[in-house]
Amino acid sequence: MRKIFTRPKSLRDVPTHYCPGCGHGIVHRLVCEVIDELNIREKTIGIAPVGCAVLAYDYWDFDVTEAAHGRPPAVATGIKRILPSNIVFTYQGDGDLAAIGTSEIIHTANRGENITVIFVNNGIYGMTGGQMAPTTLLKQKTKTTPFGRDKIREGYPLKISEMLAVLDGVVYLERVSVHKPVNVRAAKKAIKRAFLTQINKEGFSMVEVVAMCPVGWGTSCEGSVKWIEDNIIKYYPLGVLKEKYE
Amino acid sequence: MNKKKRDTIYDIRYTKHAKTVLMTGNEAIGEAAVAAGCRLYAGYPITPQNELTAYMSKRMVEEKRVFIQSESELAAINMVFGASVAGARAMTSSSSPGISLKQEGISYLAGCELPAVIVNIMRGGPGLGNIAPAQSDYFQATRGGGHGDYRTIALAPSSVEEAVELTRLAFDLADNYRGPVLVVGDGILGQMMEPVQVSSFKFQVSSSQPPPKPWALTGAKGRKPNIIRSLYLKPRALEEFNKKLQRKYEEIKEKETRFEEVLTKDAELIIVAYGTTSRIAKAAVQSLRKKNKKAGLIRPITLWPFPDKAIKDAAKNTKVFLVVEMSCGQMIEDVELAVCGRRPVHFYGRPGGGVPTPEEIEKEAEKLL
Numbered sequence: 001m002r003k004i005f006t007r008p009k010s011l012r013d014v015p016t017h018y019c020p021g022c023g024h025g026i027v028h029r030l031v032c033e034v035i036d037e038l039n040i041r042e043k044t045i046g047i048a049p050v051g052c053a054v055l056a057y058d059y060w061d062f063d064v065t066e067a068a069h070g071r072p073p074a075v076a077t078g079i080k081r082i083l084p085s086n087i088v089f090t091y092q093g094d095g096d097l098a099a100i101g102t103s104e105i106i107h108t109a110n111r112g113e114n115i116t117v118i119f120v121n122n123g124i125y126g127m128t129g130g131q132m133a134p135t136t137l138l139k140q141k142t143k144t145t146p147f148g149r150d151k152i153r154e155g156y157p158l159k160i161s162e163m164l165a166v167l168d169g170v171v172y173l174e175r176v177s178v179h180k181p182v183n184v185r186a187a188k189k190a191i192k193r194a195f196l197t198q199i200n201k202e203g204f205s206m207v208e209v210v211a212m213c214p215v216g217w218g219t220s221c222e223g224s225v226k227w228i229e230d231n232i233i234k235y236y237p238l239g240v241l242k243e244k245y246e
Numbered sequence: 247m248n249k250k251k252r253d254t255i256y257d258i259r260y261t262k263h264a265k266t267v268l269m270t271g272n273e274a275i276g277e278a279a280v281a282a283g284c285r286l287y288a289g290y291p292i293t294p295q296n297e298l299t300a301y302m303s304k305r306m307v308e309e310k311r312v313f314i315q316s317e318s319e320l321a322a323i324n325m326v327f328g329a330s331v332a333g334a335r336a337m338t339s340s341s342s343p344g345i346s347l348k349q350e351g352i353s354y355l356a357g358c359e360l361p362a363v364i365v366n367i368m369r370g371g372p373g374l375g376n377i378a379p380a381q382s383d384y385f386q387a388t389r390g391g392g393h394g395d396y397r398t399i400a401l402a403p404s405s406v407e408e409a410v411e412l413t414r415l416a417f418d419l420a421d422n423y424r425g426p427v428l429v430v431g432d433g434i435l436g437q438m439m440e441p442v443q444v445s446s447f448k449f450q451v452s453s454s455q456p457p458p459k460p461w462a463l464t465g466a467k468g469r470k471p472n473i474i475r476s477l478y479l480k481p482r483a484l485e486e487f488n489k490k491l492q493r494k495y496e497e498i499k500e501k502e503t504r505f506e507e508v509l510t511k512d513a514e515l516i517i518v519a520y521g522t523t524s525r526i527a528k529a530a531v532q533s534l535r536k537k538n539k540k541a542g543l544i545r546p547i548t549l550w551p552f553p554d555k556a557i558k559d560a561a562k563n564t565k566v567f568l569v570v571e572m573s574c575g576q577m578i579e580d581v582e583l584a585v586c587g588r589r590p591v592h593f594y595g596r597p598g599g600g601v602p603t604p605e606e607i608e609k610e611a612e613k614l615l
Contacts, residue, residue, distance in 0.1 A: 043465035045332075048475075057473045063463040065331045065474040068354050071324040074316070078328020078336070079463065081312040082286060086332075086465050104324070107317035 008032035010041045012061050019126075021221035023211025024052060026178045027120055027187075028059050031091070034192045035062065038199065044087045045079055047072040051093040052126040070101025073108035076115045087198060089116040095125050098134040098160040105164065109204050112169030116194045117206040119161070122213035123232065130216040134158040137231055141218070157235060161208045165242040171203035173242040177210040179228040183238070202245055210236060269442050271406045271435040272297035272339075275365055278413035279337050280305050281447040283456060284363070286312040286329035286336040288322040292344045293377040294433035295367035299339065319344040323351030323364070330360040331474055333462030335417055339365035341433075342383050343374060345391075352426050353392030356491070357476025359461075361420035363413070364398075365429045367436035370599040378599025379433030381521060384576035387430050388550040395488050397495050399502060400428040400549040402520045406440035412547070414449050421456045423498055430549060432572060434522045434601070498551055505553035506545040507560075509535065513542025515615050516560050518581050519570040520546045523602065527570050530607035539615050549577070557584035566614045567591040570607055572600065590614075 007013060010032035018024050035041050041062050048056040050069035057064035067075040072090035080088040097105050097119050105117070124142060125131040131144040135157050139148040149157075165173050172194055176187035187209055194205035210232050212224035219227060269277070276298050279287065287306050289299040299315070306313035312329070316322035322338045329336035340348060345366045355362050366387065370380040387400040399419050403409035413429055420427040463472050478484035508528060510516055515534075519527040524545040534541040544560060546553050561567075566589055569578040574597045582591050594610040596602045 042467035045463045045465065054477060057471075057475065061471055062466050063472050065328075065463055066354075066358070066477060067327070068324065068350055071320065071327075071351070074321040074324035075328035075331065077314070077321075078286060078288070078325040078330075079332045080328075081314070081325075082329045082332040082334040083464060103317055104321055107321065 008036045010035045019215040021214040030188045047090040049092045049096040073104040094133045094135040110169045112203045119208045122211045124216040172197045172205040174240045175208040179225045266441045276301035278410040282417040285334040288314040288325035319347035323348040333459040337363040349392035355426040356396035359424040363416045381572040503551045504547035508543040510542035514540040514565045529604040552580045554584035
């Protein structure tokens with residue numbers, strides 16, 4: 001029988017620690033599929049964040065380093081400047097990229113470092129038990145916004161990708177989602193394009209992936225898909241935010 | 247005449263025919279790092295180490311290596327972390343408040359067992375303090391500095407010439423023991439100009455050619471993927487890792503403790519001082535000797551590992567110790583631990599940018615002799 005669907009070579013065959021319905025597994029897989037298709041596994045260096053994806057190196061079958069919370073873009077800068085022929089990407093959550101690492105992501109993007117950033121936005125701190133993230137929506141209840149996020153008390157959900165898109169150093173930036181098969185396919189296309197941007201030495205590329213966190217959101221798997229459809233992508237619309245190829 | 251305009255920053259290449267050059271400590275450390283094969287330097291402006299960042303901005307680019315003026319100290323240390331992950335020799339420098347910011351990264355470097363060189367040209371504190379020379383980061387440099395059970399080798403040069411040698415050594419030790427190494431000077435050492443032998447920058451091949459780093463991330467071509475991390479979640483795994491680090495630190499203590507002794511053999515009073523302070527103390531010792539007063543000096547070159555055995559041995563014959571620091575008294579705790587109550591240990595310090603004079607030290611010593 002002909003095998004038409006299998007595990008990407010870059011993804012290890014190990015049990016997952018992610019919760020049921022979590023988006024990380026899909027995003028991990030998409031990254032690995034792209035790395036396989038571009039045949040860059042042997043020259044790829046990934047940077048795992050602090051957060052739920054801290055154990056990404058248990059799943060990815062290529063060179064991976066950890067980085068302190070928020071610092072992956074600075075670490076990626078160091079690696080890429082030393083090894084410009086390698087493919088370097090960071091995998092960061094919303095707390096990592098849009099809160100504690102805001103400075104690093106802005107300046108790395110602004111320097112136009114030729115790296116790729118996979119930014120997983122699920123609007124919550126999953127690993128620490130569901131606290132408010134910079135991307136938590138208004139009125140959304142979390143462990144630290146028990147009455148819902150209040151714009152007076154907590155401010156507005158941060159539009160970090162829109163902020164980054166205005167920087168001259170950013171070549172490609174797209175927001176995608178993985179809540180439906182059609183979106184997953186579009187997400188893969190965007191991730192591939194981001195890696196190609198780096199391979200072609202065009203400059204800084206980033207894909208924001210809106211992902212489900214049913215456990216953190218206190219909902220079911222189906223409920224999390226509906227939450228993205230009805231709420232998140234209304235505030236964070238999907239699509240290309242920046243393309244500036246020379 | 248084809249006269250080339252001299253740069254405001256000292257450039258050793260202008261001295262092709264000279265045997266000796268005048269350089270500030272900051273510039274000399276920079277040139278030593280270049281000579282030691284440093285491939286990435288990242289830094290953020292802060293006084294009194296600015297000449298070092300400026301020097302690197304020129305020399306690293308000329309050598310086609312990486313210079314980055316980072317957006318913060320946090321970013322700088324993490325760029326160094328990244329370069330080290332990729333197997334390159336890398337350095338960052340700062341002064342006290344900036345070194346506090348780097349402590350997160352230094353802890354991760356220790357936890358991930360990554361070599362790196364960090365230069366601290368100390369100024370007065372706490373807080374913003376001032377920009378005058380100080381030695382008040384001794385605790386931070388010798389106790390780990392950041393979170394977790396770790397130590398960093400801390401090298402304390404007392405002259406510009408020695409800063410060159412110890413910067414070279416810092417890169418070698420960082421690679422050999424796979425961990426962050428500090429070069430600790432003060433604002434005087436950083437900004438004072440002194441003659442340096444040009445030949446000092448011609449290091450042995452072993453220094454400019456780092457050892458192979460099979461653990462580095464270079465892409466998993468023809469080998470299993472390499473993982474660099476400091477996270478150990480499985481039961482007892484971190485305990486085992488911490489014990490492994492401690493074994494490494496024990497080996498460093500045994501092999502890498504460095505110090506200088508001056509006239510200690512018959513000394514009735516021994517001054518313990520490091521860096522700039524040790525040079526001032528040396529002048530005091532010489533002056534006391536002229537008056538037939540038996541003073542000596544022990545100068546720790548490695549602040550960690552601390553030369554406690556040398557102090558302990560000296561305690562057998564001498565009568566009293568005087569610790570002199572540009573702080574309110576930090577190294578004195580290590581001296582007291584080594585002396586262990588066998589002899590009285592006195593202290594003279596000038597904190598907050600104060601610099602003791604030889605006369606002040608002499609006067610303090612005479613009270614005890």
